Amino acid sequence: MTCDHFVTYFAAMDEVFDALAHPDRRALLDSLFERDGQTLTELQSRFPVTRFAVMKHLKILEAAHLVTSRKIGREKRHYLNPVPIRQVGDRWISRYAAPFVTAMVGLKQQVEGTVMIGPKHVYEIYVRASAEAVWAILTDDEKTPLYQHFNMTSRTDWRVGGAIEFMMGDRTVIAGEILELAPPSRLVLTFHARWSPEVAADAPSRVTWDIRQLPGNACKLVLTHDDFGGDTATSRQVNAGWPETLSRLKTLVETGQPFELEPDYSPAEG
Structure with missing residues (x-):
């Protein structure tokens, strides 16, 4: 990594820490984690502050890429983007320690009764490449194991x-159907997890890839995983894989080199 890349990386990390420093902004993230896709009016109604104050906090969270927004009809909806928080955690938590940290946090939440449910996941990341370059890798089955979680292959x-x-060896662990195919900007598909009997019992959910070209050689990639039909085993388990997939995809597109990661466990171990 060059000196310029280090400067950019630490500047982005500073924005995340600054955004998380204010208790109202942390509360907004908690609210979106509990129920993603809220409008400004819905968020403001849950806090004893002015509408302007909520708008200001959301602007800071969006600048740190902790929140992403999308216009749906006349409404602007806001979504939690956990990728920057995951990147901060990955800096100090090794892949070998991560399963134990996750288990300890989960136990703490169960004991304290603070587990929150967010059955809609929205991830946002910026890539220093064209939308066409991202699309070319995303739709090339030969490139799938170079960026997918668990080095999965695809057909x-x-x-x-x-x-x-999506397969591990000869075993299909995810099956789906393409619903929309609009190169180089939008790919929508169903997602039926099959890596364990627990998730195989769930109905198929939906994954949407949105790629928006930005000025210069850059694009904004937003991945939305939703339509779970409630709090399901699939909605609880997919959160671990998407941040890794997006980070590896970004590295592959920008450098042409795969970001090699050894999986901590197999999907069958859940």
């Missing part, structure tokens, strides 16, 4: 209505 019929499978 896809690239048309609307076509089948898509």
